[in-house]
Amino acid sequence: MSNADVVRVRIAPSPTGFFHIGNAKTALINWLYARKTGGTFILRLEDTDVERSKEEYAGVVFEALHWLGIDWDEGPGFGARAERGEYGPYRQSRRAETYHREAARLIEEGKAYKCFCTKEELEAAREQAAREKRPPRYSGKCRNLTSAEIAARGDAPYAIRFKVPEGVTEIHDLVQGTVRTENREFDDFVIVKPNGDAIFHLAVVVDDGLMKISHVIRGDDHLTNATRHVMLFKALGYPVPKFAHLPMVLDEHGKKYSKRLHGANVLDWREDGFLPEALVNYLVLLGWTPGDNRELFTREELIELFSLERLGQSAGKFDVKKLQWLNGQHLRRLSPEELRDRVLPLLEKAGLNVSAKSPEWLAHMAAICQEKIRTLNEIVDYTDFFFRDIETYEEKAVRKQWKSPGAGDRMRRVRALLDGTGAWTAETLRGVYEKEVAASGLSLGELVHPTRLALTGKSVGPGLFELAELLGKETCLARIDRAIQYIAKKGEVPA
């Protein structure tokens, strides 16, 4: 593989204490491409805006990426050593010198210039333009200052502006196709603030250039910026990387996915009991297909099948329903042990004492819920009765199962059946119930539902026989007794 073929891709989030769902998609596509091609995936923190970047926020980025199962080869976040890779530092806040050096070089080469215009002047000009319905562009006032004029300013503060060259700039976007723009559509934009901080445009280009990024894969909100960036790449003498601008993730109404919306933060989905592999699967599907009709993928399959060519070019609305379905599918593919391990923290968080149960028992419990739940969080409602006594019975179910004449007798019959059951397994219990159905003329449901209510206090849950087996004979009988008392106390409606 020649040097030109080496794939080096990156994501460059700004640590704001928040990892946006759109960032996650971008990260995923970059990562997939790197893993597919044997390339390098780089994490770089765009923390130049000191106001919004706090050190602990970097941890949020790491956490989100870890949760998604996206690992990076170069960048910060490698424990005590902090950074890994030969192109660091990987935080823009530590690259100020590099930006200054490159900006100075541009000035020397006549490709950038000092601008002494004040914030107020620029503000006024912008308002003026808005009033006259003109595009708000910098006038170029300081573009041709002579060295004498510059010297005359003394140590007045100045910004550095890029001198946009004449001509046309083309970008050959791998997703959007060729985009051709007249350079005159751009004004001379600022690349360094008067306080010395590099502006985003300079920083990304210098970083991407020096870090030898081969493909810039990012959201298509940067498509217009890409033209600016190409001009900068050329001015700085760096090879121009390939570009791929991905369509954005919109909310369910087709609007920009606002940070305020639940779900905008990747970790919201963890909170809601979704599996990272399901979210990953969903996010990839939002803008990519393998071409056949498959849509359920493991991480490995995704890497295997992924290609930049099959990326779509239109924005996609986020559809929670589909995510839920995918989540259910992935949930069912876990082993009982995996499911148990993922669900245990949730049970503990819900205040259930799981420590008394063996790992095997808990895996068994997970297994009988596996076909029933869609999200991890649902496990709590499906299993809480295993860990604590029943305090209340679901009201609606009580009306339906226990208010009819003969309900008490029926529960006494159930008690006798259970008491007489020898081998306490789901299978024998099922046999006992089926036999009773045949003998009594009742339907299975007429026996099962009241029993479920007595054992769990609810009308929904895992299969009755499976749950009864796990609950144990003793507990089951005690709960039936309690139900019989409950029914008696409330009084049956006489026939």
Added chain:
RNA sequence: GUCCCCAUCGUCUAGUCCGGCCUAGGACACCGCUCUUUCAAGGCGGCGACACGGGUUCGAAUCCCGUUGGGGACGCCA
């Protein structure tokens, strides 16, 4: 306001590059039916789209132009 990008069922999409195989396929959702101890899952079926208008062509979802709609950029934010 200027420039840029996008446009197939409610949603995600296949098909578009290389026009005919498309009376437009799949999935989610929804609605029936079925299975069934609930829930869920499963099986079967149904509803449902080429944004609009012009061209080019024997023939257009596919190519061209325009309109409309959506998104983005135009910051001494990233």
